[in-house]
Amino acid sequence: MNTMATPGTEKITIVLATGNPDKVREMRPLLEHVSPLVEVACLRDLGAEIEVEETEKTLEGNALLKARAIFRHLSGRLGYMIALADDTGLEVAALDGAPGVYSARFAPMPDGMAPAYEDNVRYLLERMQGITDRAASFRTVIAMKGRIPSRNGDFSFERTSEGSVKGTIDLERKGTEGFGYDPVFVVDGRGRTYAEMGIAEKNTLSHRALAVKQAVADLKIIFQTHDLPAKLSTDTHEPR
Ligand code: IMP
Numbered sequence: 001m002n003t004m005a006t007p008g009t010e011k012i013t014i015v016l017a018t019g020n021p022d023k024v025r026e027m028r029p030l031l032e033h034v035s036p037l038v039e040v041a042c043l044r045d046l047g048a049e050i051e052v053e054e055t056e057k058t059l060e061g062n063a064l065l066k067a068r069a070i071f072r073h074l075s076g077r078l079g080y081m082i083a084l085a086d087d088t089g090l091e092v093a094a095l096d097g098a099p100g101v102y103s104a105r106f107a108p109m110p111d112g113m114a115p116a117y118e119d120n121v122r123y124l125l126e127r128m129q130g131i132t133d134r135a136a137s138f139r140t141v142i143a144m145k146g147r148i149p150s151r152n153g154d155f156s157f158e159r160t161s162e163g164s165v166k167g168t169i170d171l172e173r174k175g176t177e178g179f180g181y182d183p184v185f186v187v188d189g190r191g192r193t194y195a196e197m198g199i200a201e202k203n204t205l206s207h208r209a210l211a212v213k214q215a216v217a218d219l220k221i222i223f224q225t226h227d228l229p230a231k232l233s234t235d236t237h238e239p240r
Pocket of ligand 1: 087088089090103104120178180206208
């Protein structure tokens with residue numbers, strides 16, 4: 001399937017504002033059914049090379065920063081689009097909510113090198129040594145910035161949605177699926193780590209899935225409220 005949206009196509013493109021293929025794999029199937037008018041593309045599908053530095057101090061701030069930057073970057077190229085960005089943090093109670101917004105950059109590294117997933121997991125387990133309170137939660141904030149057609153002309157909007165899941169940090173890694181801290185995050189009520197679940201099961205309950213489902217519900221309301229035509233005609237949306 002050609003997911004590349006060019007001016008004149010009849011779709012609204014939801015652009016996943018991430019270069020992380022693990023996240024794309026999780027989010028794409030949840031978003032594909034939002035409307036027949038929608039196609040889902042990631043930055044790589046669009047050949048868009050843009051890195052947005054996460055400089056805000058909150059998940060919401062960073063998600064909005066990314067959604068706005070990607071929207072700006074692609075706005076002239078895509079007629080109707082929704083830039084969708086997520087920011088996720090693991091919040092560990094005994095560490096006063098760390099690593100939180102700094103989850104990607106938790107482990108100290110030499111010379112400003114970026115830690116790999118494994119570096120962060122190892123550092124987390126070290127920091128948790130001897131700590132009996134293992135409670136933690138994963139939280140995702142999704143921000144969307146979009147422009148869609150409506151009966152009264154184009155409609156622009158911004159929305160955020162959130163999902164969180166409670167769990168505990170295991171004493172050791174378990175499972176081989178997923179990414180990031182998945183091997184050590186045991187989901188409350190399941191007794192298994194995210195890494196012991198396949199993507200399909202993770203997507204029924206995860207922090208990111210809950211946030212995406214809320215975003216989908218919000219989009220459906222926006223589409224209904226703005227009386228989105230059942231089919232876009234090619235002459236109603238020009239590139240801006
Ligand atoms: P980001 O800033 O949203 O990319 O997420 C920060 C870090 O949190 C990532 O580098 C991962 O290490 C971790 N992370 C994000 N989402 C997940 C997840 O679903 N499972 C496990 N770790 C995650």
